[in-house]
Amino acid sequence: MYNLENFGKNPRLTESILATLEDQMNRSARWLPKLKHKVRLYLPLIKSLQTFLLLATGLAGYMSARCPIFHLPTLLGLSGSLFLAISGSTVLNMWWDRDIDAKMGRTQKRPLPSGELSSQETFRLGLVLSVIGLGWSALLSPLYALVVFAGWFFDVVVYTIWLKRRTCWSIVWGGIAGGMPILAGRVLGVGSIDLIGILLTLSVLFWIPTHILTFAMRFYSDYQHAGVPTFPSCYGFPVTRATIAASSVLAAFAIGTASILIGVQWGFLRLLVVLSSGLLLLAIGSLIRPNERVNFGLFKYASLYMLASMILLSIQ
């Protein structure tokens, strides 16, 4: 190491120190943009909006049993493990579907099909995130870990690898996988699988079709081109719209019943009824006067409704 007491006195030494510092700063300057670039590439792989919405359901499931929350370590563990497990399964889903994504206009600019990331790197990332997420969940509680693993398994193995390219009914399994985070949160809160947990799971399960089927209609030709069977291609648009409307109403019914059983305050229940009536109005509208604007509106409203319901369950 340099003797800094001589800094400034010995010109050669000073020059050497300054050169070393400059070199280290240059290295840091190169390292930071690299990291930023990686984060920019990795973020689309985890579908941040969808992941955070599912994470919000997990937190709501936990808080529905333990509100108000004071046990910060458990809450952090739940957030971290769920975020990593959901992100891991989403990355693996992207990895497996890279050939489909490359054929669809909506997805072909994603980092993997566009060639910005290699399939090996994506696979490794998905695996690492999954292992850390599932491992962390096992440290919190065995039953909680089992539910988180079930969600991961249904999403990656049953939905993505096994059924997505074979049947349009794969969305049921996608829905079950999507319902696992809220059940996991509830399980971590109460220590068992109860009726409220199942109702909360059903609410997410019925919400998922509004998401998947709306996209299946909006990007119909993309899915046709990629050879992925969807509800609109198997049963037509009217049946798909009716399915979306029915599943939205069922989702509202499930979350309403769960809220009553949880004992949500009367004021919040009133608010939930009002929001549900808006959902019902849009669902009826999409059946009576079907058009893309109303269908997409129903999808957006259903997402907003789900988020609002989760916030209400969390702060009740």
Place this chain on the structure above:
Amino acid sequence: MKVSALDRWLFLATAVIASYQIAIGIEGLGEVPILAYTIGFGALLVAGLLILILGFEVLQSPIVVVVATIIPLSLACGMVWEYLAPWRVWYVSAATLGFIAVGVTRFARLSRRVAILILALVHGMAGLTIFLLPLSMVATQRAGLGFGLVSLGGALIGGMGLLLSFLRMGAPILNQEKLLKAFPLLFLVITVTYVLGFNWR
């Protein structure tokens, strides 16, 4: 006309404020006022969210005339039930009949003149109630000064409801572009005056 980013924030703020009122702002009242205010603020909330999501095109829907009537009518019914006990049954009956009449004339496609007349009558009744009742309660010291804000909101929503309804019925008083430009801010101001008025009475 497209909904701008600022408009979206204004509609979202309206929805959040209306949600607050529904969830915690009307506790401790009787069942009928709570129901009436829930419907009124609920219509404000859902309308705000639907315009936020679907855009101003949703205002072209025939249901807008009905929704624009629900808001002042339900709020007026709630206030009459609270403050004018002898008039409760009469007022709520008249409001219900008026609401049905607006719906029938709108969807049954009867004479436009009759539809406009009924709409003006129902809006006028509800608007005058929301405007005058809080003022008289403040004047007679049966409510705090803040309740006067409801009158201001009443005047604004009465005017806006009429402008929207006449626009929808093809007899515009103010042209569509000007009305839509002012709409998001006006909608928020109306909701804020109601919420403050009901909480500061």
